[in-house]
Amino acid sequence: MHQDMVLLVREPKPEFRLCLYIVFDFIQILIFFFCLMFIQTWLHSEQEAAKDLRKALSEAEARNLELATELETVTRKLDQLQESVQRFNEYLNMSLKMAARDTGALREAKDKLEKRVEELTLRLQLETRQRTDLEEAKTQEYAKQQEALQAMWLQVEEANAVVVREREAARKAIEEAPPVIKEIPVLVEDTEKINSLTSEVEALKAERQAAEHLEKAFSETEARNSELATELENATRKADQLHESVQRLEEKLSNSESEIQVLRQQALAISGETKTTPEDILVKCISQNLGYNGDMPVAACVIYKCLLHWRSFELERTSVFDRIIETIGSAVEVLEDNEVLAYWLSNLASLSLFLEQIINAARSASTNDINGKFGERKSTRKCCSDCTLGKYQEKPKHNGEYVKAGLAELEQWCIEATDEYAGSAWDELRHIRQAVGFLVTYQKPKMSLAVITSFFPVLSIQQLYRISTNYWDEKYGTHSVSSDVIANMRVMMTEDSNNAVSSSFLLDEDDSIPFTVGDITESMEQVNVNDIELPQLIRENSSFSFLLTRKEASPS
Structure with a gap:
């Protein structure tokens, strides 16, 4: 057991x-x-x-x-x-x-x-x-x-x-x-299980x-x-x-x-080290703001005295006029400064009066010669106008809005001043008014040439073409007239190329005024240009000693 x-x-x-x-x-x-x-x-x-x-x-x-x-x-x-x-x-x-x-x-x-x-x-x-x-x-x-x-x-x-x-x-x-669980009924299946496990x-x-x-x-x-x-x-x-x-x-x-x-x-x-001439010193001097001696601009008096002493008015051709005009034109390009514009306008007005006095004094002896020699006076004003217009062309749309606002103020002034004082001033600005109106118009791409000429009849084809080709809007991005209108303008300009009047791109200027320069001269007080105080640059240079020693009479 x-x-x-x-x-x-x-x-x-x-x-x-x-x-x-x-x-x-x-x-x-x-x-x-x-x-x-x-x-x-x-x-x-x-x-x-x-x-x-x-x-x-x-x-x-x-x-x-x-x-x-x-x-x-x-x-x-x-x-x-x-x-x-x-x-x-x-x-x-x-x-x-x-x-x-x-x-x-x-x-x-x-x-x-x-x-x-x-x-x-x-x-x-x-x-x-x-x-x-x-x-x-x-x-x-x-x-x-x-x-x-x-x-x-x-x-x-x-x-x-x-x-x-x-x-x-x-x-x-x-x-x-x-499978995890598998029944093994008999012992004989152990071999199969071993094989499966293997x-x-x-x-x-x-x-x-x-x-x-x-x-x-x-x-x-x-x-x-x-x-x-x-x-x-x-x-x-x-x-x-x-x-x-x-x-x-x-x-x-x-x-x-x-x-x-x-x-x-x-x-x-x-270039500055080269020999300076009296004309160079004069140009350098007037390029500065010389101010006024009383009510008289100093620059105009100095220019008049120097040109008179150098006998520049008697020469057929001299470069001093071109240099003076170029200096004045470059100075008035600063359109944002009203004081500079007023200063040069007063100088140009005084210089024009001095030249008018000389013309009137010598007109009885040789009117034609003197008128030919003093033609630079209009060139000076033309240069200033061209410089001003060129400056406005840099930003047409932007400046056009400013000019339009200024014209609106001028129109209000003409209305308030009545015809007794304003006269036909507003009518004389019709070229400027229509040019500015065309410049600030927003519907240019949709307008045909016939519509443009009917709305702005005073402007010539050349002027309309110049405004259209130089136009751009730097503020709102509007476009100029269509290419078809530009092409038609070119065709009309080609047809009118023989017409000297219509070939001008600038606005027409009317020299007629209701009073003469002589009337302005007679209404002004007589000024002795010898009594002005000369600039230091002029006083220190021996080439301008005649301004200090000679006692010339007032222009008559």
Whole structure:
């Protein structure tokens, strides 16, 4: 009996052995499921890393595009600067050609400046060549980066495909796994169970190898990501270097512009070192605001005395009138300063009165000769009018609104002043009023030539063409008349080309006034131009000693 009990203890029952097998299989399946869950978690993290990598690559590509845009902007600025240098070179050549006709010193200065400009041009060409090389290097680097990005994208897609294939293999392995609990009715089926377990072990080994392959692919992907990050840093560094190179080019261009400015000042200094004539001193003196001596403008008196002493009125042709007219014309271009305009208008009025007195005094002896010699008086007024009109043409629409507002105030003044004082002043401004009205009209593109001529009958075709072609609206962006109307205007201008009156682009001026210049002269107090206080520049120069020593009588 004791031996039977020992046998019972040493040899377990078949049911107990079956339970042990089932528990062992269950534990293996749990381990397998835990492994699959770990693999899925790892694959999910790998996908997130791949997404981050794609995002970084897209940001790098956007940064490269921004850098390319900045480089194009800088290139455009360089081209504009080059055009400015070329225009300045042309201006220097033209100025030096005009100055070379007068003095040999200016010819030497011109040669020096031309050599300097050629040096600057060569330097600019060198800088342009360097910029072209930088652009080519940047283009090549950008192409290499694009190829690297494409290769990285392919590697990422391959890694994703490997992950998807491994996931599908794992899923199929899970689906093909044997059931957890399997009844073993007889002992003979143990061999089949062992075979199935062996196959499961082989499957687990295969899955383990697949997991190792995935881990290896993950490590390779991580290494590739680090390489891509390094390449991205290198690309960013190269982009920064390109940006610094562009900044250095801009600094060099600014330095070149400064050198050109210095050369311009040197040219002015060289021209100033040439021998100055009394006419130069007079022009330099009247270009300043000399003010008034009592009620008399000093500049007009000085000009009159000097021209009278130099006998400029007796010469057939002299350059002093042109220089004085040019100085006055350049001074009145500052239309925003009413004090400057009033100052020069008073000087021109006084000078006209002085000249009118001389004409009246000599008219009995030689009227025709004196009238021919004093024709510069109208040229002075014409130059001032042209300078004023040219200044208004710089911003037609903007200035047209200002002139319209001024005309409205003038019309109100004429209405309040009555016809006794205003007279026909408002009617005399019909050219100006219609020109301003056409300028500020907003429906120009919709108007035909017939409508325009019917609305503005006083203006000639040449004047309408000049206003239409010089028009632009810098405030609201409206357009001028249509191209068909412009073409019709050109045809009509060609037909009227033989008409000298209709070929004038400026507004007609009416010299007729209800009173004569003599009436104005008689109504003014007699002024002795010798009593004025001369400017310091005139007093210190010996060429103008006649203004200090001679006591000439007042003009009569």
